[in-house]
Amino acid sequence: MGKIKVIELFAGVGGFRLGLEKKGKFNVVWSNQWEPSTKTQHASMVYEARFGAENHSNHDISEVSTAEIPDADLLVGGFPCQDYSVATTLQNSKGLIGKKGVLWWSIHRILSEKKQPIKYLFLENVDRLLKSPSAQRGRDFAIMLKSLDELGYAVEWRVINAADYGMPQRRRRIFFLGYHKTTATFQQIKKAHIEDWVESLGTIAQAFPVDELQNKPVNFNLSDDLVTISDQFNKGEKLSPFQNSGVFINGKVYTVKTTPALKENGTVLKDILQNGEVSDDFYIPEEEYAKWEYLKGAKKEVRTAKSGFTYNYSEGNMVFPDALDNASRTIITGEGGKSPSRFKHVVQTKKGLRRLTPVELERLNMFPDNHTRLEGISDTKRAFFMGNALVVGVVEKISEALYERINS
Known part of the structure; x- marks a missing residue:
């Protein structure tokens, strides 16, 4: 397979793209960045200055039609942690509606409307996603997993602290990969011992090794429909059932706490x-x-x-x-x-x-030095961008492992 075609959503100033394109194996064919709360679209200006305006959209993604987005192999993005709850509409008993403006449902819509399925997903979020909201710990992540299950994806996830692997910042984020049921990887997960997938065989484990699993994994099914999960999941419990690592396939959750394999001295x-x-x-x-x-x-x-x-x-x-x-x-x-x-x-x-x-x-x-330097962009705004960005090295390592998997 040649270069893997990528759609980049919630692109910010392009952290995902920097990590993906560094080795020339991925090609972003369409990107979107929209900041709803500001009149001047500073992040999008930086993105266009670095990567060009061609195939870049600076419009509210919830209003961009799927027809405008080209076909691709991989969809990536760091989407915000919001309230993912759903409700049925009276007019359409089958129609599930997430809250307007909740960006997860924009990803979901694009995946569901694409005639040619997007085979791979690579997404990032704050690790709070695993235990939000406080009244139903883990509900939002459960809704996300179940909605991907209904679209035919298996998911693997891990909370990664970049500094644990020698990178210069202690930044904990959850990264997850989705594999459509038409991919060889989906079939590999189905056949694998899930413990082995999390510990060594999986894409994330290949990129970021972990120690042997010490504690007992937790298994449970997400067999309810989305509305029931939204209303009932983990109600009254103090802790989320989701640990920092796991796999989800065919309605079954397997989750376990992993610890990073010891690293050499890193950047300080x-x-x-x-x-x-x-x-x-x-x-x-x-x-x-x-x-x-x-x-x-x-x-x-x-x-x-x-x-x-x-x-x-x-x-x-x-x-x-x-x-x-x-x-x-x-x-x-x-x-x-x-x-x-x-x-x-x-x-x-x-x-x-x-x-x-x-x-x-x-x-x-x-990021490269002065990536965010641009006329009209203040130092305070540049600092704001970095507070929102991800550690490029994490994306680079996971994308290399993903490329190897797709091409193996």
């Missing part, structure tokens, strides 16, 4: 710093040190809400400044800007304390 925060190239803007004035120290420190204090209600507030302390000999903490969207904050990274240098630069944040996600 000091390895990505722009030494001696940083403008004064990023240095924190000494008179602000106390404010930063307070925000980063442990607190036990009585606070008063706007309503006048008083309550005890407590939080632990953050490492301040950030440890240079470890992978960095997770980048969040509020990383940019000068104002003191509990969550922004601060590093100690010879010249004093400073925040991280946009290039350093890009390096923590394994």
Whole structure:
């Protein structure tokens, strides 16, 4: 098989594409990026500047007709964790409707309407997906799995912390791969001992090895229809049944906790710093040190809400400044800007304390330097992009293993 054709949804500034296309084995034939809450589509502007405007859509995906999207072998995207619940409509007892604006249902619609099935899926989300919402732990993931089952897909998943595999940032995300029933991989999963698939045979295990399975796997069926799962799944239970790894095929869930195989020393925060190239803007004035120290420190204090209600507030302390000999903490969207904050990274240098630069944040996600640099895009916006992005190295390794599997 030549290059694998890819549709990239929720493309952001192109993290998935960078990881997929690095070795020249995948070709993104159509992409979509739409930010509903902003007038200026900054992420899409960066995407077009780096990859070209051809075959790139900057429209609300829920309003893009499936006919506009070319056929492809693989659909990828990092979609947001939202409320996936469903309801039946009175007019159409068969018609299941997810909430409007919930982007999972846009993926579902495209998969269901494509005349030529998309054979492979490669998706990413925050690991909270496995245990949301709090009233029915794991319901959203169960709905997702069941809806893919109905479309003819098997799924394997794993929560991966990039730093566990030598990458420069501690960023935990769930990655899952879907295989349509027309693929050889679907048949391989069907025949395999599922424990072996999770531990060593699976695509994700090939890319990111795990230790031998220590604890007992959990097996259960998702035999109810989507509406029943939406209403009843795991009601009243404190814990989600879904562990950090698993496989789902033909209505059966197999899930187990895995631990990463020990890695060699990886990239740490000091390895990505722009030494001696940083403008004064990023240095924190000494008179602000106390404010930063307070925000980063442990607190036990009585606070008063706007309503006048008083309550005890407590939080632990953050490492301040950030440890240079470890992978960095997770980048969040509020990383940019000068104002003191509990969550922004601060590093100690010879010249004093400073925040991280946009290039350093890009390096923590394994993007090329200045990938997000563009006229009209502020440093704060560039930091926001990286808070939303994924670690490119994770995509690269999984996509290499997926390519090998498709071509084996």
